[in-house]
Amino acid sequence: MFNHARKNVYGFSRAYSQSTQAPGRYLMSWGNNKDGRLGLNSKVSKVDSPTLISAFTPLASKNRIDKVSCGKTHVLCSTENGTGGVTPTYGPELVKFPDNHKIVEVSAGDCISAAVTQQGDLFTWGYGGRSFLGFQIWNPALGHPNGGDLTTPKKVEYFSKNEVKIVKVSCAKYHMGAVSKDGKAYTWGKGAWGMLGNNANSNSLEPKYINSEFFKDAKVLKISLADQFGGVLTEDGKVYVFGKNSGNQLGVESNGFLYTGGQFDGVKKPALMETFTSKQIKIKDFALGSSMSAAVSDQGDLYMWGKSQQTPILVDHYEQNGKKFALQNVTSCSASDNTITCLFEDNRAFVAIDSLATRRSYGFGPRHFNGKPHKLFAGSGYTIAIVDV
Numbered sequence: 001m002f003n004h005a006r007k008n009v010y011g012f013s014r015a016y017s018q019s020t021q022a023p024g025r026y027l028m029s030w031g032n033n034k035d036g037r038l039g040l041n042s043k044v045s046k047v048d049s050p051t052l053i054s055a056f057t058p059l060a061s062k063n064r065i066d067k068v069s070c071g072k073t074h075v076l077c078s079t080e081n082g083t084g085g086v087t088p089t090y091g092p093e094l095v096k097f098p099d100n101h102k103i104v105e106v107s108a109g110d111c112i113s114a115a116v117t118q119q120g121d122l123f124t125w126g127y128g129g130r131s132f133l134g135f136q137i138w139n140p141a142l143g144h145p146n147g148g149d150l151t152t153p154k155k156v157e158y159f160s161k162n163e164v165k166i167v168k169v170s171c172a173k174y175h176m177g178a179v180s181k182d183g184k185a186y187t188w189g190k191g192a193w194g195m196l197g198n199n200a201n202s203n204s205l206e207p208k209y210i211n212s213e214f215f216k217d218a219k220v221l222k223i224s225l226a227d228q229f230g231g232v233l234t235e236d237g238k239v240y241v242f243g244k245n246s247g248n249q250l251g252v253e254s255n256g257f258l259y260t261g262g263q264f265d266g267v268k269k270p271a272l273m274e275t276f277t278s279k280q281i282k283i284k285d286f287a288l289g290s291s292m293s294a295a296v297s298d299q300g301d302l303y304m305w306g307k308s309q310q311t312p313i314l315v316d317h318y319e320q321n322g323k324k325f326a327l328q329n330v331t332s333c334s335a336s337d338n339t340i341t342c343l344f345e346d347n348r349a350f351v352a353i354d355s356l357a358t359r360r361s362y363g364f365g366p367r368h369f370n371g372k373p374h375k376l377f378a379g380s381g382y383t384i385a386i387v388d389v
Contacts, residue, residue, distance in 0.1 A: 009095040025064035027053040031382030070379030071108030109171025120165025123153035141189035172225035183219025194268030195243035214270040226288040237282025240270035251305040289335030300329040334378040341376040
């Protein structure tokens with residue numbers, strides 16, 4: 001089933017139960033298994049604890065899992081030697097790329113996918129639109145001027161034509177974003193609410209550069225997009241956000257361009273998250289989710305916002321079984337819809353579901369994984385972990 005001569009990309013939903021493991025790197029999952037998003041080859045609706053995705057066991061000693069991205073209903077992952085994949089089935093399947101490209105970055109959106117090659121090329125595929133009452137309604141998020149569905153990866157020619165090398169990519173539902181090797185941010189797709197961050201509301205079938213003046217010419221390190229909004233992290237530890245702000249999802253006290261904090265509120269150009277800069281807090285990682293978002297400071301503190309919380313708050317502990325556990329020395333975070341995950345220096349993991357503080361939050365130690373969690377990825381009610389055994 002698996003052909004992995006080059007760096008591969010795999011996609012899935014479903015899985016098998018955990019068994020005795022040889023030393024190596026493994027993939028584990030738990031949570032909501034709708035559409036088989038856990039990759040377990042099982043139709044069970046929910047898995048409560050980290051469970052080994054057996055399909056990748058043969059890869060553990062040779063081609064270790066390196067990158068993972070959780071979408072709404074599907075998952076993408078790639079191996080260290082550059083291969084990867086995605087499917088609507090219950091088990092992982094290989095995604096084939098032209099010319100044996102080595103994959104270094106992947107992103108799974110709501111119904112779209114993207115992958116970055118070692119050469120800096122960007123490939124996209126997925127839902128490109130539909131016909132309604134005789135009219136063609138495009139989904140402009142794939143970055144191709146002619147639109148339409150793509151069942152296999154296709155290179156976004158805009159970047160190669162303009163000699164732009166891509167290193168990071170982020171997929172949402174109807175828009176996509178990327179970061180170039182020289183630290184510039186690009187967005188394209190649906191433009192309502194200013195979700196492209198280019199001071200406009202119009203759609204864009206091809207990538208457009210976000211003017212660096214918005215970031216005071218600092219290089220962009222990361223871009224993160226969620227449903228109808230987005231943000232970037234710059235090299236000086238600052239976070240800028242843009243797009244729809246009807247549910248406090250941007251984490252800023254902004255008037256927007258329509259109504260403050262109301263149903264039609266939005267920010268068309270990148271707005272600085274002043275909660276951090278006013279306290280001289282530098283951010284080293286951040287992730288945006290449709291309902292909740294998170295950021296990690298260079299001191300290892302975790303901040304969250306969204307829903308009823310308009311600006312970021314420090315989350316310094318979580319409660320489990322009536323006990324309080326400290327949240328500190330956080331190394332990274334991930335977000336998707338209603339789920340936030342973070343990883344600690346001591347190999348503990350934290351997951352918050354539908355909560356900004358302690359309600360419905362869970363801690364996982366190395367014993368839960370039968371190894372050390374290497375990276376953690378939040379999905380829509382589910383979690384994927386790369387674990388070193």
